[in-house]
Amino acid sequence: MKPALRLLVLAAVLAGALLLSVRLGAVRLRVDEVVGALRGVGDPATVAIVRRLRVPRSILAALVGAGLAASGATFQALLRNPLAEPYVLGVSGGAAVGAVFAIVLGASAASGTVALAAFAGAALAVVLVLRLAASIGRALDTRVLLLSGVVVGAFFNACILLALTFADTESFRAALFWMMGSFSGATWREIGLLALAGGPAVLVLMGLARSLNLLSIGEETAAYLGVRTERVKIVAYGTASLVTAASVSVSGVIGFVGLVIPHLVRMVWGADHRFLLPASLLLGATFLVLADVVARTVTAPTELPIGVITAFIGAPFFLWVLRRRTA
Template sequence: MTVLDKAVEGDVTAPARRRRPTGALLTGGLAVALVGLIPVAASLGAYPVPVGHVLASVRHHVGLGGGELDRVAESVLWNVRFPRIVLALLVGASLGCAGALMQGVFGNPLAEPGVIGVSSGAAVGAVAVIAFGIDFLGTWTVSLFAFASGLVTVLLVYAMSRSGGRTEVVTLILTGIAVNAFAGALIGLFLFFADTAAINQITFWQLGSLSQATWPKVLAVLPCAAIGLGIAPLYARRLDLLSLGERPARHLGVDVERLRIVLVLVIALLTAAAVSVSGIIGFVGLVVPHLLRMAAGPGHRLLVPASAVLGALVLLAADLTARTVAAPAELPLGVLTALLGSPFFFWLLRRTRRRQGGWA
């Protein structure tokens, strides 16, 4: 057994191992709640479909019996509701997992994916396309430009924050803040040159929404989400060691710089893919890992996959609320998550400050 394995098994995750039954029960409960919410979300909306009919339609399509519904109900379910539900699951899982990785990499419980500029960078690409009427890729233009600009922004932030072959966390965060400010200025400039129709579309995109969900958009996000969600748990042990501090982690065999590079790219991949199809949806990556950390402890072998499950559950519930609470109107999803997440962030800020005895 290597030094890294001994350290992880013996010292770092011993508390997590003692909590494993609780963690497994929590994850299982979240998965059951998620599975239970899916048919409910599919049944509710402007055209209600009973849950029993939803389940029957699903069984019919997978060849397990059941009956086919009338043409309108089938169209509503399979062309509107289910693409939106699957997209909410992918986006929520990506943002939740990215938030857990972000807080682990930076060693800061207040970190979230937008800190390194990926959300604002993706917004610049999307806003530029909408403002200047670029559409040579058809309906894919906004999503692809947003995804590409988000990834480029993160790479730029990372390159600008490196010095002497190393990257300091504080420098990375401050560089991200500066890039976020610059991206905000670019968005304002593009809005100045946009016409009224484009401004309305940009505003709707910035507020976040899944109302334009389609199966092609699901297929666009699926590979990025699958790659990111598949890679993330592989680095859970190293994140546990990194929580001890950079120097102890290096002594235990962790290549800290390489770990940061890989995980920042994974965070960028997950967040850029999510933002490119849903617009800016904040606080999911901040709130979800904290709720799990308070419930089941800081071990990343539980925290990373459970954050993906809870992120999917939270975003699906938020999207269901956004499209039903003010029916027939629809609340912007990003606004709803911010309204719920901001008080939590304020409470977390005061709690952290009180525990540390002040920051002065």
Template structure:
């Protein structure tokens, strides 16, 4: 298992580094890849002293002050949604589950739309929308879990059904607020479609602790998730505390999803496509799926955001639109391939 993890993890990290370099060089102002590397190394204390800065100050400012913060945030958002998707698919034992299955995105959207509709975006500074979106997203999980619980236990079918019902209700509520929004309708819709524009390093620093904690927790539960794939009764006989495992994995997956949605808006298909693709490549072992999904999710959103920036430059496409355009056909292809494989 370790050899397989190192092989796939090493390849994924190399692809991530290449993607970061290429993404930093793309944009309205083209910066050569060689200059990108040297600018990055020059900014590292101790290493940078040996590099002669022969590039223009404007290129350095573009790389370090504009693009790098956005690239890092794209990686963190993608990693957060992908690892949350892996957690949801493991607990719900459904490859079609994603971080939005239990209505987290709709809950966060209600909070964000409410803040924008009533012009309260600055009541606690730039964090107004993220804080409220995060709070309403987590409140949604509590409501869904309460609806699905009977004597402290929750059935998978009931949990998913509760999520669908709550998501539909909150989605209707968001649509109602959009219909009332008037002059701010574009701002609400743009948040609902997701974007990483106008985000500074503070947003990455906000999201990083959540992602770090969730990665550690889910990797710690990876063996239990492997056993849970055999069925709840079998897992319980093998020593897994089923209800506790389900609750912890669902809570932390929702936690990191709400944190990601609160800083980027609603970005779909990442938590759906990435873990499913990783599972097809590396197999069903969650000790490998969880860390590799984290890296691949960062790569996926990074490239989607790069396309969003440069496709119609100087205009920018909403990030959620790009992930849906790429993710929906790709996932349809995976489903069709899996269907034919099952028939064979």
């Protein structure tokens, strides 16, 4: 099957997942009810459920899944490690610090203030990691970059624990639920901001596909073939971190998407980033939309944190991959 046809199939699967996500919930809807509600006709309650709740939630889940998967594929190429993921480099820790401090200081967990604080914290983490890595040597060593991310992430985790120590019961609970991830407060405003920040960044990553192919082989080979390795590494890291920061700021910390999806695509269809990146984007969107459906329905009317669902799927997959690599 040609790559373009594969992408069309993945896009069709994503469309089916989005339709399923809009249909399922506390109130199950038929396809004709969904279509009518999207047109603004039918029962007013159904129209409100579809247009104000389920459609924004499904689209936001798709955008976040796409962003995290594309970022994961980029980091795996950059670090030449198929077990790398976006959160390894401290971005999620920075976002969590910003969000937790905002919540402890009195901001509502569903407010734009928390999302803005999370994005600022993630951006701070990116800057710190880059400064630490650059201070070791003139060349941006990916091993040093990884270690810097681990150190910054550990420091931010300590900051989170410190903030939670002084939080009241309500703030503690709100911060904990934010860190486990959820799309329950999805709005069209968040969708617009995420698309505005993440859309151009993803296009930049697509443009780096050939360079990432060569970097995944080795920096010396890439440089010999004309790749400006230091520039590509900084742009790729910064852009992928921006996508991760924007995604985490509107959804909370959702793990394993950036690890599982790119590795799965690579196992099935190969490591050419000209296909790997768009395929990871589509499959990541589908995965997180379906994970959100499970989170909403498996214990209905109680809703599970989306991070719990992705961890239950991602952790066994991670162990399987690890055993397969060491066998």
